[in-house]
Amino acid sequence: MDIDDSQEGILLFGILENGKCEKFIDSSYRPYFFVLPIDKKKAIKEIEEIVKKNSLPVTEITEDRRILHGEEKEFIKIYAKRHQDMQKIRDAIKVLEEKRGGSGSIIDEFEYQISAYRTYLAEKGLSCLNWFEIETKGNQIKSIKKVEIPPPKLKILAFDMEVLEVQRGTPSIVMISVFGEGLSKVITYQEAKYTVDSNVVNDEKELIKSFLEIVQDYDPDIIAGYNTDLYDMPILRERAKQLKVDISILSRDNSGITLSKRARFTTARLIGRVHIDIFNFVFNILSPMLQSEQLTLKNVSHELLGDTKLDMEYEDILQAWDKGHELDKLARYCLKDSELVYELTKMLLPDIEELTKITGQSLFDTSRMPYSQLVEWYYIKKSKQQNRVIPNQPKFDEIKERQKATYEGGFVKEPEVGLHKGIVVVDFASLYPSIIATYNISIETLNCSCCKDNGYKIPEFPYWFCKNKKGFESQAIEELLIERLKLKKELKKLDPLSHEYILLDTKQRALKTIINASYGYYAYPASRWYSKECAESITALGRYWIKEVLKKAEQKGFHAIYGDTDSAFLKIGDKKEEIKQFIKEINQSLPGLMRLDLEDFYVKGLFVPREAGGVAKKRYALLDENGRLKIRGLEIVRRDLCRYARQTQQEILKFCLIDENIEGAFKHLNERIKALQENNYDFKDLVVYEQLSKPISEYKLISPHVIAAKKLIEKGIPVGEGSVIGYIIQKGSGSISERAYPVELADASKIDINYYIENQVIPTAMRILRIFKKEHTLF
Structure with a gap:
């Protein structure tokens, strides 16, 4: 399913059971936003006067009860004729806020800036990549409901372009390659003895047309590339415009390529198909786990696929094109890039799909979301399910103020420099998320009135969290933690090579991605659910528990040579059974969902000092029992x-x-x-x-x-x-x-x-x- 909100109602593109792509319109969505009043009757009257005076496109004003930060409040719900009218209506009525010198009948407005299709997905509880049973009248949807059966196989087409300055100052597309199931082709406009399937045309204009014809004939659901948001798609659109080539058929609604820029992020959207720039997912989600020097297609492919690009520098490509030699090498080079993009997309798409289901958003958006947005959209989806009003994004000045805020992070026991033997590393499983769930860390449970004397007390701070009522963020993260624990138990029963194992493992990885980003979202300055108090409460509890583990380890005779946030490096010699018993005892004393795990045994470990004397955090190398090196913080990585x-x-x-x-x-x-x-x-x-x-x-x-x-x-x-x-x-x-x-x-x-x-x-x-x-x- 892909979505476009450019028409009256929501336009949905979906794949039918017979594999055909169709589009439908759901006119049931009515754009609205909320107003939190001080005096409800007065506010409604004044809003109606402003609407009438300014002829604003408001279709209805109603009353609604919703939850905001744990409290049920009375809201005014304003329906707009079109989604794009909401900002205009909001701007007109915000003069009623006391802080803006108005009559003071309203406090604030909410949900007027969220895009229509994103609101629609969250409100309906729909998610792309699911089957739906729909009842229609013509192309209008009368009813839609989710059906729990496996999703269809999506058709992927990967592409790559070679761009050269044939004429000074003007980038020209000299070659395009495409790769998909049953398709492997290069399009260019220089004759040569090509050893790959090639289509030689007359010029760049025909090259673009030929590419469009392949897309139309192949009719992919996903068009994939690497860094195509920033590079290939903008160039393709610009060259097509200059050469007067109609590229509208790239989208299934004939809208072509839609470029949009927000802050420093550029996206290229295709309506009815999903454009996935696989670089975005690698950069946003995978990069912390990769050893690659740079996130180039060459490096990422080598690390993830065990395959890599053909060797050809820019000067070699320029020479090949200018002099008309080694064109076959250039064609193979270009085609190999498309093949690598295709294989990376096939490998990473299951993870992106699972994240799409958790966030309840589109495949296009989820594939581009950094950690903070994945958490945010999961929370927005849960908010809609629980009849909550979504908090506003902070204004620029507020973000700047938040960026100045600092607080103490995780505890670090400085490592003992040198070579050590007989080491075990133990670490907490999802330490910060399990603290959020266990101690009911949420904005609405912080310093509640009912638990001042017996709430969850936070060491080092005058904070406590409620024991009587579950908080929103705490409950949301707890659900993911419990689901992941169930999946991991199921995985232990399955053959790691089985299809079922691969499916469940993909799901638990997606859950882990959002779970582990939950703490950071509290401290993210642009967060809708920002809370410095919650963030520093989590780290305070983390410091308390890692210190407890280090202290109890020393009492048991295991020398702690290093400790960092959620991990303890203990010198144990050959006492493997004793350490396992120690972990068991610790877990019996841990509250809620908190759990200490055995990470691994290491034959030796080398801990390195920092340059100006003293020692360094996270700068070490460990040798495990299989002869493998684990390296952190050194220049090697x-x-x-x-x-x-x-x-x-x-x-x-x-x-x-x-x-x-x-x-x-x-x-x-x-x-x-x-x-x-x-x-x-x-x-x-x-x-x-x-x-x-x-x-x-x-x-x-x-x-x-x-x-x-x-x-x-x-x-x-x-x-x-x-x-x-x-x-x-x-x-x-x-x-x-x-x-x-x-x-x-x-x-x-x-x-x-x-x-x-x-x-x-x-x-x-x-x-x-x-x-x-x-x-x-x-x-």
């Missing part, structure tokens, strides 16, 4: 250093942690430095990759990758927000940033080797080697 420096550190880590050969580690560092000095290295290993997170014009601090990007633009090479810039540092005068050259324009003979030795290789290596006290001399 950082994305802003060259591969040569990271590889050096990783090899030194193995010398120290696995072999315990410190002399060998120093010797290896000397050899790596010598190799650089003797030009015995691969040029590509010195490239640093960084991503442009915003347009070039918005950067205030001019860092190396921004300077390198500007040099690309000067040469007519298109880059912008989302582009990954590879650069090296060359010899010369000026700052390091000024000496940054994009890899496409770099001169290998001018690389500043001393920069790499002194600023990258030695500092990253010594992060580990300074642990060991012996005197060693570097080459």
Whole structure:
């Protein structure tokens, strides 16, 4: 189901049982918003006068009882003729607010800014990706209800474009590839001996037309790409406009590509189909779990699929097109990108679909939501189910004030620097969410009048939470926690390779995503459910319980070498059974849904000091019983250093942690430095990759990758927000940033080797080697 609210009523696109796509209109939706009055009768009278005087498109004014922050209140419900009229009506009546110098008959207005289709989905309790039984009269929906059967298989078409400045200053599309089930094709307008299925046309105009014909014939439900919101879709729309090509058929309602920008986010919408930019989901949701240097299609595909792009730099592509050689390589390169996008979409779509069901929103929106929005829309869906009024988003000034607020986070026991053996790591399962559920943490239960003497007391603060009435956020998160626990119990009974296991595992991962974002949403400055008090209560309880675990572990003879927020690193030697009994005893003492888990046993662990003395949080490497390394906070997993420096550190880590050969580690560092000095290295290993997170014009601090990007633009090479810039540092005068050259324009003979030795290789290596006290001399 896809949705468009451009007509009177809600326009729904859906797949019938026979696989055909149809559209229907649900005219039952009536746009409305709420007004919270001080004096209800006076407010209604004054609102009616304003409506009449200004000829406002109001169809009805009614009274309604709704819950706001736990209290049932009397509201005025104002219905508008069209959804887009609500802001105008609200602006006219807000003069009645006392804070604006009005008569003081109303306090505030709610739900006037939420889009029509999102309100419709939340209010109806519908969710995309479900089957619905509908009764219709013509194309008008008379009734609609959800049917619990598996959703249909959606038809996916992935695409990729190669764009070059054929004419100075004008980006042109020279090749488009498409990939789907039973479809693998490249469209271009230069003749060559292509080894892939190709369609050679006369020019760029025909290339775009040919692409549109394929889309029309294939009729996909999902069109997928990588960074297509910011790059491919805007370029496609602009080139089609300049070449006078009608691209309306990309959408099933013939509206073409709809671009919209909110803050720094741009989206490209197709009505009747779902455009999924898989980069958004990777960036918003997966990036914290990935080891990739940069979130490029190449890196992400390699990590998730075990497959990767074909090697071809921008200069190679430009040369291939200009000189008409290696065009087959370019075609294979372009087609491979579409294939990778298709495989990534197939892999990640089940997770996106489950999140879509939990939030109750559209597949298009959910695939682009960061953690905060996933929680917000889950709460909005629950609010509609419970007859609650949705709190307003904070105004800009309020967000700025919230950004100034600080409070203490999780407890950290500084690690004991050095090499340790016989380690176990224990951690709380979803610590902060389980605290929210267990201690009834909610805005409406904070410092309630009924529990001042016997509520859930918060250590270190004059706060308590109600024990008599369940809070909104607490209940909402508890439901997800309980559902996930049930799924995890079911998973233990199933074969991990079975289809049922894969389905349930996908569901529990989606639940975990929203569960773990719930605490952060309290502290998110733009949150509708913001509460500094709730956030600091959660961290206070988290500090209390991790300290309790560390204290009780010491009492049992397990030496705590490190503790961080929800985890304890204990030195236990070979006392594996004793630690299991310890965890069992702790869990018997924990309240509610709180639970301590055994994460893993580790043969050795190396804890690293910070640069200016002392020790560092989350900077360690562990070796498990299967010989696998778990690394946190070291440069090996950082994305802003060259591969040569990271590889050096990783090899030194193995010398120290696995072999315990410190002399060998120093010797290896000397050899790596010598190799650089003797030009015995691969040029590509010195490239640093960084991503442009915003347009070039918005950067205030001019860092190396921004300077390198500007040099690309000067040469007519298109880059912008989302582009990954590879650069090296060359010899010369000026700052390091000024000496940054994009890899496409770099001169290998001018690389500043001393920069790499002194600023990258030695500092990253010594992060580990300074642990060991012996005197060693570097080459």
